[in-house]
Structure formats: C-alpha cells, structure tokens
Amino acid sequence: MSQLHHIVVVGGGAGGLELVTSLGNRLGKHRKARVTLLDAGLTHVWKPLLHEVASGSLDANANEINYRAHASKHHYEFQLGCMSGLNRSKKQLVIAPFHDEEGDEVVPERHISYDTLVIAVGSTANDFGTPGAREYCLFLDSLKQARRFHGLMLNAFLRKNHEAQTGREHALSITIIGAGATGVELAAELRLASRELPVYGMNHLRSSDVSISVIEAADRILPALPARLSGAATRELERQKVQVLTGQPVSEVRENSIVMKDGTELPSEMTIWAAGIKAPDFLAALDGLEVNRGNQLVVEQTLQTTRDSDIFAFGDCASCPQPDSDRPVPPRAQAAHQQADALFRTLCNRLEGKPDVAFVYKDHGSLINFSRYTTVGNLMGNLSGRSMYIEGKVARLFYVSLYRMHQVALHGLLRTGIIWLMDKISRAMHPRLKLH
DSSP: OOOOOEEEEEOOSHHHHHHHHHHIIIIITTTSOEEEEEESSSEEOOGGGHHHHHHTSSOHHHHOEEHHHHHHHHTOEEEESOEEEEETTTTEEEEOOEEOTTSOEEEOOEEEEOSEEEEOOOOEEOOTTOTTHHHHOBOOSSHHHHHHHHHHHHHHHHHHHHHHHTTSOOOEEEEEEOOSHHHHHHHHHHHHHHHHGGGGTOTTSOGGGEEEEEEESSSSSSTTSOHHHHHHHHHHHHHTTEEEEESOOEEEEETTEEEETTSOEEEOSEEEEOSOEEOOGGGGGSTTOOBOTTSOEEBOTTSEETTEEEEEEOGGGEEOOOTTOSSOOOSOHHHHHHHHHHHHHHHHHHHTTOOOOOOOOOOOEEEEEETTTEEEEEEEOTTTOOEEEEEHHHHHHHHHHHHHHHHHHHHOHHHHHHHHHHHHHHHHHSOSSOOO
C-alpha cells in the first residue's frame, strides 16, 4: 500500500486555517492525502479582530478556535511548534524545541517530512529600526500581545481613575504610530473604551482626560486606500476627539514620549506601533528560497516559490505578482482568503495530474470600522470596475459579513448561524467591554 501524499501547512492564520479545513474535508476525509497544520499557538483568532481584543470590545475566549478540536472535526492533523529551518533535499522542515512558560523543554527539536509544503506564517510589525520602538512600544501581532495590551490598558485606566479621585494630575496620553486600517480602527476602539469604562465604576476619569493620537508618516491616513476614504476616516477620528498627525515620521520612541523627525517631543504613556509589516525573519534563511527585502518569499502567480515547485507560500509572508501590474498582491485578509481558495484547487489538481491554478487577485474594496460609531468604505464594482462609497449601517453590515464569511469557511453555514446566535445572546448578557 502506497504512502499517502503529505501536505504540510505552516501557519494557522486566516488563510492557513481555511486551506487546511478545505483540504481536510476534501482530501483527508477520503484518505486521498494526509494534511498537517503546524502553528506556534493552540488557538486561532481572526487577526483583523485583534485590535478589538486589545480594547476589550471583543472577548477572545468566545471567538477562539482550538486547533486540536477543529482538526479532529475536519480530518487534518495538528502539530504545535515553530518552524525554524528547512532541508529541501530531504523534504523535511525543522520544528524548534517547545518550552513551557517556565522555560523548561517540553518537546525537543523535531523534523516533519512533506511531499508538498505550504508556508502561510503571516507578518509581524516592521519598526524600521526606529530607536526605542522595540523597548517601549506595544504591538498587536498576536493574540498574546493583544491580551497583554488589554491588561495594561485596564491598569492604566484604573491608576488614572485613582489619581483623579485623590485630586492628582491624571491625564493619560495614548499614541498609535501608523494610520493604516489597524491604527485607525484601534483609535476608535480606545475612544469607545474611554467612554464606556466610567459606566463600570471608573467614574472619576473622564473621556476628555484620555488623549488619543494617531501619527502617520505619509501625508494622509490610510495611504494605501482611496483619498475619499482617507478623508472620511480623518473626519470621523476628529469627530471622536482623536488627534491626527500626518506627514510626521517618528525618529525615536522613549519611555514616556515620542520624538518626531523635526525634533518635536510628544508625551505618550502608552505607545502602540502599527506602522508597516514584514515577514518573519526566519524566512530569509530557508535553504536558499528567494525572498525580497521584507523577508517575503517570492512566488510565481501559481503561488509556487520561485526555486522549489513543491513549496508554496501565500498571504502576508509571500510576494505574489499580479498580471498587468508592477505591484505584488497587497497584504490584506481578502487576498489571503482568495489565495487559500486558489491554492486548494491547485493542490487537489496536482493529485489528479491536472495543471496548477494561476492566482488573480480581485479587489472587492475596503472597509474601515470605527467601533460602534460608524463604518466607512468603498466596494469595487465587478462589472463597471468603479468603486462605490458606502458608510453607516450598510457599511457596517458588509464589514461584519467579512468575519462571517471566514467563519463559514471554517465551520460551514449551519454552525456559523449557531455561532452568530450565541454571539447575540452573549452580547445581551455580558458587559459591553471585557473588564478583566
């Protein structure tokens, strides 16, 4: 009896988890291939929601997916660990030793053999070597970091509330460096938190005591999106009393302040870095695979790496060309979703001797959510090629549907409906902000 073809997917983010779910349901269930997911964590939370976890408007515990349980339901295997190396001649990937919270080794370094390897490890924040950024900034690359931010935020509000109660200086300054979608949406969520927390006992600290600033090096916020959308987002942030500073590169981050390129120093007791992304550093040393300056694996339009036809990469960690464009596919959730679908078809085709599927990115528009205040965005017309600007409840409906589409890909329509109903019940029974 011949051994099953082994597909290994590294990274259980949005795209990676959607891919192994589809492969498990199609190939693993019917013993046409063995499918394995490798991830450094035990659970998955949709990365575009991490800023809501950080602010407390979303309870991560209610939105986590346990990889082991999900693997059992969808006919794939799960391995806990971090990829640290690759041997292409032996078709093996290296998994770093796994340690517990006390630093004790639980599982030593090990190797996994593969027939087809898919790398979908996402991205991390790029601080561009800015002095002090690593030491004094908070980041939102992972669920662990989002939870840490949430704890620090609650403690900061508690401390300032006590200082206000005792008649001391109690202003709190929060600065977000980077005004892409994450930075802009986080600013709105933090403003909501500053207004909601007094409802739950912190009634000495007023929302006006909390200053929130967003700093962007480009001449406008959301520089990668249409100017009209950027203008609408700026007006909404200013309406929510968020200071917007554009054309202002940060030259240094200090413990309680930020130094701008022109020498201006701004106070900042909590500083969040949300400017720029790069692929994980270990990708630059993967047995000769081609990478660009941002550590992204360079791939063909079929998502195959340029130097190994049995290794694929997609999502934020890959640089994929687009037809008739000199720019690669943008690092966005909708791109990873589309690539997962294309790669699923390619991997199924390969087992049947059929050709690979060339990936063509379709931009369906962009949506920016300002917490419970409003949502703005533009939708791309598939027939006309023009974009349509939307805002308010209609835009909010489209925004929420993005996450529901991700859930449908992972759980199916019926289970997603049940999850949606449970979410409604949970929101009715629990506080509007997570308070611990």
